[in-house]
Amino acid sequence: MDKYEEFKEYLAVALERFKEWDKQETIRLISHLDADGIGACSIMVKALNTDNRKYSLSIVQQLTDEVLQELANEPYNHFIFTDLGSGNLSSIKKRFIGKQVFILDHHEPEPLHVNDNIMHINPHLFGIDGGTEISGAGVVYLFAKDLHKGVEDLAPIALVGAIGDFQEHDGFKRLNDEILRIAIKKGKIKVIRGLRIFGAQTRPLHKALEYCTDPYIPSVSGSESGAIQFLYEMGIQAKNGKEWRKLVNLDDEEIKTLVSGIIMKRLGEDKPEDVLGNMYILLEEEEESPFRDAKEFSTLLNACGRLDKASLGIGSCLGDKNTKEKAVASLAGYKRLIINAMNWFxxxxxxxxxxxxDGYMIINAGNNIKASMIGTISSILSKSNDIPSGTFILSLADMLNGTYKVSLRVSGRAEVDLREIVKKISEKVGGEAGGHQAAAGANIPEDAVEAFVQEAQAVLAKRGMEEIVH
Ligand SMILES: [Mn+2]
Structure with a gap:
């Protein structure tokens, strides 16, 4: 039996154990704030609904000892953690004695043996890389899909989670790919090969081109007039009457012209022809809505989370029409938060x-930028053209609870394990690190901020030099 079979067998055992839980008990569900966490939570909610379970749910930005202690003090006997928990095994083991706990996660686990009351479900335990092969939403999906057809139908949400966690690179790896095949077979998703430009469904084409930094289009990326001029030169109408056209409004001929035009512009770049990618179209979603394209859907979920409106994201994943409208309306607020944060920067x-x-930038936003936005801002900066490729971008913001949230990114396409770096820095000051290779973060005590920044300067300067030497 290979590792994938072993993992699936374990998922089946776990599901049987879940079914034994008393239906009178209210289940306490806790999930992560990002797109994947919201997706994971939604799939679990669907499973609990179809199984006639009572539950109470919370979405948290980070699972700290303090949060865990508060949860453990609550009058529940059954807990489910999704898209988090594996990094907090010792704390959970210590605080949830005598309680039934399920952890469905894909983050690298703390190396620890847990007691029988804790069901720890994580691909890493089977030698499967949770960072690249399966998301939190995917783990929950594989666990619960056999419970009810309604859960199985949420395959696209598992993929939205995987895309939110950067697991799509010109296709998916095995476990995500198996979920994709279910989604295709059920007629929920279609994959099309197209221009890798964000906002095909929702953004005016010239805006989508202007904001497109990957692939970078010289004289178009970052310039609205450049984008309009480029379309004019290609003979592609930017407007249809009074309406701006979107990428989805173009016919095949126009798309071909656009693709070759972009490649021509990119001739001085590294891989000029690297402009195509997969687009995952959710066939049951309305055309030109942010739910139609899995990438845009994941961005919307992220936005809901960062705006403290995770419930709108969950309702959207579950297909509630009213909630979806509210989620779309809240996107405007998200854009405003980003603009304000970028202006502050x-x-x-x-x-x-x-x-x-040298090779790094440290941004301490204090309480000027919402802590939940700091990762997004770092990501935007890491894709901007004015920061040299390979620069570490470390940002900090006040969580307003006695701790600071830290976020680390690297600009351009440098291949570095950010999680390992942030762990090294935060361990020195008693912080807790988490995240992924390409996007990592930590939570540190407020009074350790100064020491943390000093340590970060030492580590990042050294890392920057190592990168140059290699
Ligand atoms: Mn995740």
């Missing part, structure tokens, strides 16, 4: 709050 990048070193 640009006003402060030359002075207080931003340290620029």
């Amino acid at each position: 640009h006003e402060h990048k030359g002075g207080d709050g931003v340290i620029k070193g």
Whole structure:
């Protein structure tokens, strides 16, 4: 039996054990705030609904000892953690004695043996890389899909979670790919090969081109007039009457023209022809809505989470029409938060709050940027053209609970294990690290911020040099 079979067998055993839980008991469900966490939670909610379970749910940004203690003090006997928990095994083991706990996660687990009351479900335990092969939503999906057809139908949500966790690179790896095949077979998703440009369904084409930094299009990326000029040169109408056209409104001929035009513009770039990618179209979703394209859907879920409106994301995943409308409306608020945060950065990048070193940048936003936005801001900066490729971008913001949230990204396409770096820095000051290779973060005590920044400068400067030497 290979590792995949072993993992699936374990999932089946876990599901049987879950079925034995008393239906009178209210289940306490806790999930992660990002797109994958919201997707994971939604699939679990669907499973609990179809199985006539009572539950109470919370979405958290980070699972700290404090949060775990509060949960353990609550009057519940049954807990399910999705898309988090594996990094907190010792804390859970210590605090949830005598309680039934399920952990369905794909983050690298703490190396620890747990007691029988804890069912720990994680692909890493079977030698499967949870960072690249399956998301939190995927783990929950594989666990619960056989419970009810309604759960099985949520295959696209598992993929939205995987895309949110950066697990799609010109296709999926095995376990995600198996979920994709279920989704295709059920007529829920179709994969099309197209221009890798974000916002095909929802953004005016010239805006989508302007905001497109990967693939980078010289004289178009970052320039609205450049984008309009480019379309004009290609003979592609930017408008249809008064309406701006979107990528989805173009016919095949126009798309061909656009693709070759972009490749021509990119001739001086690394891989000029690297402009095509897979688009995952959710066939049951309305055309030109943010739910139609899995990438846009995952961005929407992220936005809901960061706006403290995770419930809108969950309702959207479950297909509630009313909630979906509210979720779309809330996107405008999200854009405003990003613009405000970016403005703060640009006003402060030359002075207080931003340290620029050789190969790194440290942004301490304090309470000027919402802690839940700090990762998004770092990601945007890591894709911007004015920061040299390979620069570490470390940002911090006040969680307003005595701790700071830290987020680390690297600009361009550098291949570095960010999780390992952030772990090394935060361990020194008593912080807790988490995340993935390409996007990592930590939670540190407020009074350790200064020491953390100092340690970060030492580590990042050294890492920057190592990268150059290699
Ligand atoms: Mn995840």
